[in-house]
Amino acid sequence: MTTPYTHHTTSEVWIQDILALAQSAAAEHVFTRLDAQSALTQARTADAVRASGAPLGALHGLPITLKDNIDVAGQTTLAGTLVCEGEPVATHDAPVVQRLRQAGAVLVGKTNMSEFAFSGVGINPHYGTPRNPCDTEVARIPGGSSSGAAVSVALGLAFAALGTDTGGSIRIPAALCGLVGFKGSQSRIPLAGVMELSRSLDTVGVIAHHVRDSLQVDAVLSQQPLPRQPADLRHLRFAVPHTLLLDDLEPAVAEVFQRALSRISAAGAQVVDIAFSGLGDIAALSMPGGFSPVEGYAAHHARLARAPDRIDPRVMARMTLGRDVSAREYIGLLDRRRAWMAQAQETLKGFDAMLCPTVPMCAPEIAPLLASDEAFFKVNRLLLRNPSAINYLDGCAFSLPCQAPDALPVGLMVSAVHGCDAHLACVALALEALLA
Numbered sequence: 563m564t565t566p567y568t569h570h571t572t573s574e575v576w577i578q579d580i581l582a583l584a585q586s587a588a589a590e591h592v593f594t595r596l597d598a599q600s601a602l603t604q605a606r607t608a609d610a611v612r613a614s615g616a617p618l619g620a621l622h623g624l625p626i627t628l629k630d631n632i633d634v635a636g637q638t639t640l641a642g643t644l645v646c647e648g649e650p651v652a653t654h655d656a657p658v659v660q661r662l663r664q665a666g667a668v669l670v671g672k673t674n675m676s677e678f679a680f681s682g683v684g685i686n687p688h689y690g691t692p693r694n695p696c697d698t699e700v701a702r703i704p705g706g707s708s709s710g711a712a713v714s715v716a717l718g719l720a721f722a723a724l725g726t727d728t729g730g731s732i733r734i735p736a737a738l739c740g741l742v743g744f745k746g747s748q749s750r751i752p753l754a755g756v757m758e759l760s761r762s763l764d765t766v767g768v769i770a771h772h773v774r775d776s777l778q779v780d781a782v783l784s785q786q787p788l789p790r791q792p793a794d795l796r797h798l799r800f801a802v803p804h805t806l807l808l809d810d811l812e813p814a815v816a817e818v819f820q821r822a823l824s825r826i827s828a829a830g831a832q833v834v835d836i837a838f839s840g841l842g843d844i845a846a847l848s849m850p851g852g853f854s855p856v857e858g859y860a861a862h863h864a865r866l867a868r869a870p871d872r873i874d875p876r877v878m879a880r881m882t883l884g885r886d887v888s889a890r891e892y893i894g895l896l897d898r899r900r901a902w903m904a905q906a907q908e909t910l911k912g913f914d915a916m917l918c919p920t921v922p923m924c925a926p927e928i929a930p931l932l933a934s935d936e937a938f939f940k941v942n943r944l945l946l947r948n949p950s951a952i953n954y955l956d957g958c959a960f961s962l963p964c965q966a967p968d969a970l971p972v973g974l975m976v977s978a979v980h981g982c983d984a985h986l987a988c989v990a991l992a993l994e995a996l997l998a
Contacts, residue, residue: 572605572623573606573612573623573624573625574602574605574606574609576605576623577601577602577605577670580601580625580719580720581601583717583718583719584670584671588695588717589692589714589719590690590693591686591691591692591693591710592673592674592710592713592714592717592719593627593671593672593673593710593714594630594642594671594672594673594674594675594689594710595630595671595672596671597669597670597671600669601668601669601671604668605625605668608622608623608666608668611666618666619664619665619666619667620665620666620778620781621662621665621666621667621721621779622665622666622667623668624666624668624721624722625667625668625670625719625720625721626662626667626670626720626721626722626723626779627671627672627673627710627711627714627719627723627724628669628672628673628724629672629673629675629679629711629723629724629725629726630642630674630675630710631675631678631679631756631757632656632658632659632766633652633655633656633659633755633756633757634652634659635651635653635654635655636651637672638650638652639652639757640672641675641677642674642675642676642677642679642686642688642689642707643678643688643865643872643877644869645866645869652755654755656754656756657752657754658751658752658783659755661783661785662782662783664782665782667782670714670719673709673710673711673713673714673723674691674692674709674710675706675708675711676709676731676877677873678757678858678862678877678881679706679707679708679726679728679757679759680707680858680877680880680881681706681707681876681877682706682729682730682731682921682942682945682949683705683706683931683938683941683942683945684704684705684707684709684734685703685931685932686709691703691709692704692709692710692713693713693928694713694716694739694925695713695717696738696970697970700927701927701928701929702738702925702926702927702928703738703925703926703927703928704735704738704739704925705734705735705736705738705945706731706734707726707728708725708726708727708732709735711723711725711735711769712725712738712739712741712769713735713739715739715741715769715771721770721775722768722769722775722776722778722779723770724766724767724768725766725767725768725769726756726764727743727745727765727766727949728759728763728764728854728953729854729946729949729950729953730920730921730945730948730949730950730952730953732744732745732767732768732769733920733949733959733960733961733973733975734920734921734946734961736769736973737920737921737961737971737972737975738921738924739925740963740965740971741769741771741963741971742769742770742771742772742773742775742776742960743767743768743769743920743960743973744767744770744780744958744960744990745765745767745952745958746765746767746780746958746983747765747956747957747958747980747981747982747983748763748765750780750784750786750983751765751767751780751783752766753766757861758857758858758861759854759857759858759861760857760858761857762857762896762899763953763954765953766783767780768783772994773960773962773987773990773991773994774790776960777790777987788983788984789984789987789988790987790991791988792988792991792995793985793991794992795829795830795831795992795993795996796829796831798831798832798914798989798992799831799832799914800826800832800834800914800917801834801836801838801910801915801916801917802823802833802834802835802836802916802917802918803841803916803918804835804837804838805837805841805842806841806842806844807841807918807919807947807948808919809922810922811919811922811923812923812924814924814969814970814972815921815923815972816919818919818964818965818969818972819919819972822917822964823917825996825997826917826996829996833917834913838910840902841951843902844947844950844951846898847899847902851883851884851887852884853895853899855880855881855882855883855884855887856884856887856892856895857884858881858884859881859883859884859885866878866881866882876935876938876939899954902954902955903956903980906955906979910978915976915986915989916976916977918974919948919972919973919974919975920972920975921944921947921948921973922944922947922948923941923945924970924972925970925971949961949975952977955979955980957977957978957982958977958978958979958980958983958986959975959976959977959978959986960986960990961973961974961975962976962990962993962994962997963997964997974993974997976990
């Protein structure tokens, strides 16, 4: 992977390097829109402000990419689908984009994604699939749905990337690409101007190389800065659930996870195995259809009807699961979620965080998943399984890289219940330092 962002003397030079790399084969399919001239203009302005001695913004001159389901004024938001081509351009920047501009960030372009953000795999048959940069020999999936977002950071095309996370769409590609992914409690960052998949679960978040980088961007997006002081591991108590989240782990992932737990214990933290039987109820929360199909179909039914032949059949099959769900069934789904959240909060009381692998596998090859619906849906289900539990909880979570050097990336997910973002940030900083 390209060395990240540490050797550039000016924003203009940095952006010039990024634009050159963005044209290379390694960056193929990363962007749906590369705003080259605008980025250069922003970078030159940032350098002029720095030279003048004027106060600098929190992200002054730092290149940021935007997932292509986030509105930028004057651009059509494609959301990874052909159906949106030709729709009216956005009249206003999304609030998160406004905040980035105010903080002095240089916006490089829009990144590729799974269609309508509806997949954890990251394959896009319309705009192509960016290759995972962690393997230069074999074409592997980047993870989704924020596929281009993660690859843009992994290749050194951005200091950080904005993505969205409905069932793991920030943490999955972060884990598979060896990066940090942060999904906070949903209400911390505004969702206005972000194309909806599931209003109950959608969250805006950050992919970056380091926890501190993600917190630096999150502070701008949320306007609620989180602490950046690592917690003392000797005073922490972690839950490791043995229901569902540790099932079907690839041997490499299981080995890395156990090694991480051993290091955490050796550092003085208390690591406690728990049953957390309520995790077995997650399947019931997805019936009938689940939040994403029901709310996604409500948001996009006109697009689905307008041009069904232009939509990936795999996306159409899942989206239309929500078509015939009744109001009674949907309200029942909301009630079951509330009850499950209360049960989970009671189970995790007394723990600082929960630990599990972000996903149970290393990045699989792209070709078999293109060839087989069965293989695609099996991998998609496994990728979404662990991180989606945190979305149902409206919790907060980081995915931290914890693989051995020169091995395919493995993510450690450290998570907590709703509203515990500040403490979790301190925990994540401590774990990152330990596992680096």
